Amino acid sequence: MGENYSAVADQVRDHLSGLVKSAGLPETDEALEALAQGWLEKQASFHEQTKANEMEETDVLELEDARGALVMTYSGSLLTIGPESDAGRTVEYTSIGLRRDVPDAVTREASVLALDVRKDLAVEFEIGPIKKSSPVYAIAVAKEELAPEAEEELLGQVTMMLAEDFVEVNKTLVDGEA
Numbered sequence: 001m002g003e004n005y006s007a008v009a010d011q012v013r014d015h016l017s018g019l020v021k022s023a024g025l026p027e028t029d030e031a032l033e034a035l036a037q038g039w040l041e042k043q044a045s046f047h048e049q050t051k052a053n054e055m056e057e058t059d060v061l062e063l064e065d066a067r068g069a070l071v072m073t074y075s076g077s078l079l080t081i082g083p084e085s086d087a088g089r090t091v092e093y094t095s096i097g098l099r100r101d102v103p104d105a106v107t108r109e110a111s112v113l114a115l116d117v118r119k120d121l122a123v124e125f126e127i128g129p130i131k132k133s134s135p136v137y138a139i140a141v142a143k144e145e146l147a148p149e150a151e152e153e154l155l156g157q158v159t160m161m162l163a164e165d166f167v168e169v170n171k172t173l174v175d176g177e178a
Contacts, residue, residue, distance in 0.1 A: 002033035004040055011120065012039065012137060015074035038169045039076050043137070045165040046072045050140035053158045058139050061117040068155050069141050071123060073134035076166065079123055080159045081113070083148045088112050090152070093129045094163055106130065 005013060016035045025031040050057065050070060061069045061081070068089070071079040075095070082090035088110035095104055108129035117123050123133040140158075142151055 002029070002036070004036040005029075005033050008036045008039060009137075011135070012074045015134060019075055038172065041169045042072070042076045042166050045162060045169075046070075046138055046140070049158050049161050049165070053154060054143045055140040055154075055158065056143045058141055059119045061139055061141065063113055063116050067141050067145075068151050069117060069139050070155055070158055070162075071117060071133070071136055071140075072138045073123075074137050075134040077134060078159060078162055078166070079133055080155050081111075081117065081123075082155060083151045085148060088127065091125070091128050092159065093133070094159070094166075 005016075008016065013036070016039060017032060019035065020027050020031050023035070025035070047057075055070065058069075061067065066084040068083040069079075069081045071081065073079070078092075078094045080092040080094075089112070090107065090109045091111040092107040093105065106129040108127070111128040112126040113128075114124040114126045115121075117136060117139060119136050119139060122135055125131060142154055146154065
């Protein structure tokens with residue numbers, strides 16, 4: 001296997017192996033290497049964009065924590081979990097289009113988390129845009145306490161930048177016909 005595939009964490013590597021088919025790619029070492037390269041580029045973008053926008057990574061977002069968070073999953077999808085309000089949280093799930101077995105993007109207001117959001121576990125919802133996500137690779141929250149409106153704006157802005165970056169990575173994968 002190639003150097004990109006080897007550079008990806010074991011649990012993510014296992015997940016990527018299962019994604020080849022749902023992404024419509026040939027089940028070859030080259031396809032796995034291309035998926036791993038794309039995932040590493042998405043990982044770098046996530047770290048760069050969250051850091052540049054005064055966000056910090058954490059291992060958990062507890063149910064009773066009213067803050068919002070930006071989540072990257074093992075599959076390279078994004079979850080934007082808005083701050084809690086009386087109506088619940090606005091949650092946006094963005095798969096960034098490679099997978100054929102999940103929606104490209106879906107948003108649900110008044111979402112309710114079923115459990116704490118924790119690294120290496122799926123995000124589960126009592127009410128949400130999806131029932132559950134792939135396992136969580138990274139969670140980022142605002143470094144300082146923000147008003148809910150300001151936090152929503154920050155999360156939306158970073159999500160938009162990441163989505164653009166991720167779409168470019170996927171275009172390379174599709175154009176290169178992994």
